[in-house]
Amino acid sequence: MSGVDGGAVSFRTRLREAVAAHGPLCVGIDPHPGLLAGWGLEPDAAGVERFARGVVEALAGHVALVKPQVALFEVLGSAGLRALERALADARDAGVLTVADAKRGDIGSTMTGYARAWLADGAPLAADALTLSPYLGVGALAPALDLAAATGRGVFVLARTSNPEAAGVQSAQAWVEGPDGRRMREVAQSVVDALAEHNAAHRDGPGEGSAGAVVGLTRGTTGRDHGLDLTALGGPVLVPGLGAQGGTTDDVAATFGPPDALGATGGPVVPVSAREVLRAGPDPGALRAAVGALNGALTG
Numbered sequence: 280m281s282g283v284d285g286g287a288v289s290f291r292t293r294l295r296e297a298v299a300a301h302g303p304l305c306v307g308i309d310p311h312p313g314l315l316a317g318w319g320l321e322p323d324a325a326g327v328e329r330f331a332r333g334v335v336e337a338l339a340g341h342v343a344l345v346k347p348q349v350a351l352f353e354v355l356g357s358a359g360l361r362a363l364e365r366a367l368a369d370a371r372d373a374g375v376l377t378v379a380d381a382k383r384g385d386i387g388s389t390m391t392g393y394a395r396a397w398l399a400d401g402a403p404l405a406a407d408a409l410t411l412s413p414y415l416g417v418g419a420l421a422p423a424l425d426l427a428a429a430t431g432r433g434v435f436v437l438a439r440t441s442n443p444e445a446a447g448v449q450s451a452q453a454w455v456e457g458p459d460g461r462r463m464r465e466v467a468q469s470v471v472d473a474l475a476e477h478n479a480a481h482r483d484g485p486g487e488g489s490a491g492a493v494v495g496l497t498r499g500t501t502g503r504d505h506g507l508d509l510t511a512l513g514g515p516v517l518v519p520g521l522g523a524q525g526g527t528t529d530d531v532a533a534t535f536g537p538p539d540a541l542g543a544t545g546g547p548v549v550p551v552s553a554r555e556v557l558r559a560g561p562d563p564g565a566l567r568a569a570v571g572a573l574n575g576a577l578t579g
């Protein structure tokens with residue numbers, strides 16, 4: 280993770296390089312019991328570990344990043360978390376970027392603990408990036424944003440999630456304090472704006488673009504004239520909803536524009552697919568073919 284001068288290389292730089300080399304797809308590692316059965320594995324810690332490490336082994340060198348779904352490891356207690364630690368270590372050793380999808384968020388003092396658990400150098404569960412929930416306020420997430428910026432890691436904060444139930448909260452209008460006084464803003468947009476502010480303050484150096492947003496593929500369009508305006512974000516966008524939730528590669532282009540649409544000021548845009556890709560396993564060649572087909576459609 281060190282740059283030529285010995286300092287940390289930003290997550291966004293590393294993500295851009297990985298996307299340029301392998302394509303934008305992020306493969307979710309979601310060891311659902313049904314998928315484990317399809318792979319001939321038991322729904323226990325040994326099965327989850329074999330599954331997660333099998334995905335990394337098959338896709339190393341073929342995918343930019345993977346996103347383990349922490350809940351599906353946590354459900355097995357300490358043995359499940361040990362399996363996650365091993366899969367994260369495998370990915371690190373193989374040069375595959377990782378996003379721990381833990382959706383953490385708490386008051387600032389507790390947030391420091393979450394930040395150190397997932398974003399500190401040497402932490403057993405350290406990942407390249409962590410998903411965060413801003414329901415306690417984006418400001419409360421500062422310990423994670425700051426540690427990510429300092430260690431060349433990233434965060435993805437939920438802005439507009441892929442599930443339909445989120446609309447009531449995320450599309451609500453709220454008063455937000457800005458440089459020009461108070462103004463009404465959609466909650467999801469206010470999250471993006473706060474992340475843009477953080478990124479603007481860390482434009483050069485290891486913290487560059489470390490604050491990304493989660494914008495679901497299944498919740499409508501983005502752009503200046505409708506929906507979310509991501510043009511000032513200055514960071515990456517994680518886009519779940521491709522495949523099992525109904526989103527298509529055409530939807531990615533229609534919603535976010537061509538792969539480099541946010542290139543100058545933001546991005547990369549990284550679509551996520553878990554179940555659709557994982558159903559192709561356990562055969563490594565079939566997993567790689569599923570990833571290749573999606574990456575081809577996303578970039579073609």
Ligand SMILES: O=c1ccn([C@@H]2O[C@H](COP(=O)(O)O)[C@@H](O)[C@H]2O)c(=O)[nH]1
Pocket residue numbers: 307309348380439440441442493494495519520521522523524551552553554555
């Ligand atoms: O808005 C969100 C945020 C996170 N997710 C997570 O992404 C994967 C999607 O899995 P699929 O099998 O491709 O549907 C899963 O881990 C979700 O918890 C999301 O779907 N939407």
